[in-house]
Amino acid sequence: MSETDLGLWGVPLAMLAGAIRVSTPFLFVSLGECLTERSGRINLGLEGTLVFGAMAGYAIAYETGSPWLGVLAAAVCGAGFGLAHGAMCSLARVNDIAIGIALMLLGMGLAFFFGKPYVQPVAPDLPSIPFGFWSDIPQLRAALDVNALFLVGVALALAMAWMFRATRIGLVIRATGDGAEAARALGVDPVRVRTLATAAGGALAGVGGAYLSLYYPGSWNEGISSGQGLMAVALVIFARWKPVNCLWAALLFGGAGALGPALQSVGVTGGYYLFYAAPYVLTLGLLIAASSPSRALAGAPAALGFNR
Amino acid sequence: MTDAAASRALAAPSAEGALAALARRAEAVAIPLGALLAGVAAFSLFLALLGHSPAEFFALVWRGGFGTAFSWENTLSRAAPLLLAALCVALPARLGLVVIGGEGAIVLGGLAAGATAMVVGWAPGALGLPLMALAAMAVGGAWIGAVGWLRHHRGVNETIASLLMAYIAIALLNHLVEGPLRDPASLNKPSTPPLPDWLRIGEIPGVGVHWGLAFGALACVLAWVLIERTRWGFAARIAGGNVRAAQLQGLPVGALILGFTALAGAMAGLVGFFEVAAVHGAANGSLISGYGYAGILIAFLARHNPLAIIPVAVLVGGLEASGGLVQRRMDLPDATVLVLEGMVFVAILLGETLYGRFRMFRPELWGRA
Numbered sequence: 001m002s003e004t005d006l007g008l009w010g011v012p013l014a015m016l017a018g019a020i021r022v023s024t025p026f027l028f029v030s031l032g033e034c035l036t037e038r039s040g041r042i043n044l045g046l047e048g049t050l051v052f053g054a055m056a057g058y059a060i061a062y063e064t065g066s067p068w069l070g071v072l073a074a075a076v077c078g079a080g081f082g083l084a085h086g087a088m089c090s091l092a093r094v095n096d097i098a099i100g101i102a103l104m105l106l107g108m109g110l111a112f113f114f115g116k117p118y119v120q121p122v123a124p125d126l127p128s129i130p131f132g133f134w135s136d137i138p139q140l141r142a143a144l145d146v147n148a149l150f151l152v153g154v155a156l157a158l159a160m161a162w163m164f165r166a167t168r169i170g171l172v173i174r175a176t177g178d179g180a181e182a183a184r185a186l187g188v189d190p191v192r193v194r195t196l197a198t199a200a201g202g203a204l205a206g207v208g209g210a211y212l213s214l215y216y217p218g219s220w221n222e223g224i225s226s227g228q229g230l231m232a233v234a235l236v237i238f239a240r241w242k243p244v245n246c247l248w249a250a251l252l253f254g255g256a257g258a259l260g261p262a263l264q265s266v267g268v269t270g271g272y273y274l275f276y277a278a279p280y281v282l283t284l285g286l287l288i289a290a291s292s293p294s295r296a297l298a299g300a301p302a303a304l305g306f307n308r
Numbered sequence: 309m310t311d312a313a314a315s316r317a318l319a320a321p322s323a324e325g326a327l328a329a330l331a332r333r334a335e336a337v338a339i340p341l342g343a344l345l346a347g348v349a350a351f352s353l354f355l356a357l358l359g360h361s362p363a364e365f366f367a368l369v370w371r372g373g374f375g376t377a378f379s380w381e382n383t384l385s386r387a388a389p390l391l392l393a394a395l396c397v398a399l400p401a402r403l404g405l406v407v408i409g410g411e412g413a414i415v416l417g418g419l420a421a422g423a424t425a426m427v428v429g430w431a432p433g434a435l436g437l438p439l440m441a442l443a444a445m446a447v448g449g450a451w452i453g454a455v456g457w458l459r460h461h462r463g464v465n466e467t468i469a470s471l472l473m474a475y476i477a478i479a480l481l482n483h484l485v486e487g488p489l490r491d492p493a494s495l496n497k498p499s500t501p502p503l504p505d506w507l508r509i510g511e512i513p514g515v516g517v518h519w520g521l522a523f524g525a526l527a528c529v530l531a532w533v534l535i536e537r538t539r540w541g542f543a544a545r546i547a548g549g550n551v552r553a554a555q556l557q558g559l560p561v562g563a564l565i566l567g568f569t570a571l572a573g574a575m576a577g578l579v580g581f582f583e584v585a586a587v588h589g590a591a592n593g594s595l596i597s598g599y600g601y602a603g604i605l606i607a608f609l610a611r612h613n614p615l616a617i618i619p620v621a622v623l624v625g626g627l628e629a630s631g632g633l634v635q636r637r638m639d640l641p642d643a644t645v646l647v648l649e650g651m652v653f654v655a656i657l658l659g660e661t662l663y664g665r666f667r668m669f670r671p672e673l674w675g676r677a
Contacts (some may be wrong), residue, residue, distance in 0.1 A: 044467065088654070088657075088658060091658065091661040092661050093660045093661050093663065094657060094658060094660055094661050095657070095660070097406050097467060098406070098608060098657050099654070099657055101406075101408060101604060101608070101653075102608070102650060102653035102654045102657055103650075103654065105601075105605065105646065105649060105650040105653055106647065106650025106651060106653065106654060107650075108643075108646065108650075109643050109645075109646030109647040109648075109649065109650045110643075110647055110650070111643075112641060112642075112643030112646060113641050113643040113644060113646070113647050116641040116643070222643075226475070227471065227472075227475055230468065230471050230472075231472070233468055234465075234468045234472065237465065237468075271483065271487075272483075273479045273480075273482040273483040273486065274479060274480075274483050276479055277475065277476050277479030277480075280472045280473075280475040280476050280479070281476060283472050284469060284472045284473065284476070287464055287465070287468065287469060287472070288458060288462055288464050288469075291458075291462055291463040291464045291465070292462070292463050293460070293461055293462055293463035
């Protein structure tokens with residue numbers, strides 16, 4: 001199939017394609033962080049969890065030949081890191097931000113340590129669904145080649161929103177996020193709720209990592225993540241702790257991340273590095289716009305201490 | 309109080325007060341050391357489970373980092389930038405701020421030093437070098453100071469903002485050294501023009517390490533004096549404990565935050581200055597070295613005490629200096645050092661939960677508090 005010349009129309013199309021492709025790890029990590037923060041804890045270590053999940057997913061997919069087993073392994077490892085974070089933060093005077101930074105370092109160290117033998121081998125990719133089968137334009141077909149994991153993420157965002165709104169589990173998590181007293185009033189142990197929510201959040205971040213190594217960019221190396229795990233934390237603030245907003249924010253970030261490569265594909269090469277920085281500038285700008293010194297952040301779980 | 313205790317208290321009140329103070333000091337030393345040992349033990353177990361000898365590992369770390377004059381030279385030259393990079397984390401920490409984007413101020417500080425050298429290349433070293441250092445400190449200070457300003461005036465989370473800004477800074481460096489500031493002669497590695505000889509910083513005589521080491525150690529001592537012995541340091545500590553209380557006391561919290569974050573950024577900018585003037589000889593991609601991130605580890609291990617940063621930076625410098633030897637002799641990945649650092653980091657943080665739990669460190673056990 002030959003490339004059809006789309007002129008400048010190629011830019012928005014490539015950005016749409018990129019938005020879907022690049023946004024999936026953002027989506028999973030931010031949903032995970034959203035779940036954790038709703039329970040009243042911050043896990044800054046998700047960057048490390050993401051990298052470890054990328055390594056574990058790739059290694060298991062290579063050893064077993066099944067990318068879905070790789071995703072499962074990444075989720076299990078992520079849950080392990082989350083559980084560790086949750087358990088450590090349950091100790092008196094142990095700071096969740098600092099533990100997150102330490103686990104980020106440890107997670108990356110362990111991922112590079114165990115991942116060394118897997119830099120060369122090629123693992124099977126996750127499948128994608130060709131929604132663009134009806135079109136003759138190759139760029140459009142490529143853009144509509146949507147990975148199954150993205151669709152899982154969309155379903156998960158909707159399911160999580162429903163969970164927070166309409167289920168007992170959602171109520172318990174929200175109450176715990178409002179404060180330990182509210183949780184005890186419901187008859188649940190706040191420490192336990194937070195630890196489990198952190199573990200579940202870690203599992204989602206692990207899946208986000210597996211997407212990186214098993215689909216896009218689709219290989220394992222030490223530079224696999226460029227801060228997606230940390231940007232996802234900022235994204236949750238911008239999304240006001242609402243799962244469906246996390247989906248829109250992830251798509252926006254994905255689109256921003258695709259801006260540089262999209263412009264390059266139509267021949268704009270100047271300022272490549274500045275376009276590469278677009279997602280970070282966008283994140284920072286949105287973070288500044290979403291924050292406020294005087295009034296409490298709308299939608300922020302009270303126990304997070306964002307309003308100190 | 310028993311009679312004996314009462315008479316002892318009457319007889320030697322000052323000695324008991326000293327003992328009580330000593331107990332508190334001992335706790336501040338014993339718990340981090342114990343946590344360090346626990347982290348090392350966990351790492352040894354990790355190595356042993358994978359079939360490697362922990363004893364061999366630490367013997368190699370000793371040889372590669374501290375065993376010979378050459379390894380000391382290697383260790384100290386790695387520790388030099390880490391001293392200042394750790395201050396970039398420790399100073400804002402006094403105000404309760406977790407700034408983890410020092411890497412951004414380092415690369416922009418280095419870039420500022422390299423760009424300044426393009427303008428003041430005619431000047432002798434005695435004039436040109438201070439100008440370069442000032443430019444690096446100004447840019448680094450503005451970069452991290454902006455994080456502090458955003459925190460105080462806009463309520464922006466400083467941890468996330470500083471890290472995002474580090475990525476932006478790296479993009480700026482890449483853009484400028486590949487474009488406007490590029491020396492056309494730098495073909496393979498885009499760089500600013502090489503510094504003239506008189507704008508290069510040499511080694512401390514007899515040590516074999518550039519002057520950044522001495523400046524870093526001096527900066528740590530001065531930072532300790534600032535925090536522990538001046539009213540600004542005292543005010544910062546109050547503001548770090550409780551912002552509202554500090555504001556009610558009439559303390560200028562906004563100015564303190566801006567001042568401490570700008571100073572922290574200036575320290576990181578100096579790292580970039582020394583990297584350019586003493587190591588690389590031009591500003592280029594080598595500035596993105598991860599010193600900013602290693603500084604986070606060191607500041608936390610030193611519990612944000614500037615004096616403790618000095619030994620911890622030497623320890624981490626030695627560990628990283630020995631990485632190559634460990635890799636070659638034991639056939640371990642280079643990330644092994646990172647695993648050890650991570651485990652010790654976690655152990656030190658977990659140690660926080662132990663303060664006040666041991667009876668022998670209680671001041672009242674040893675007399676008046």
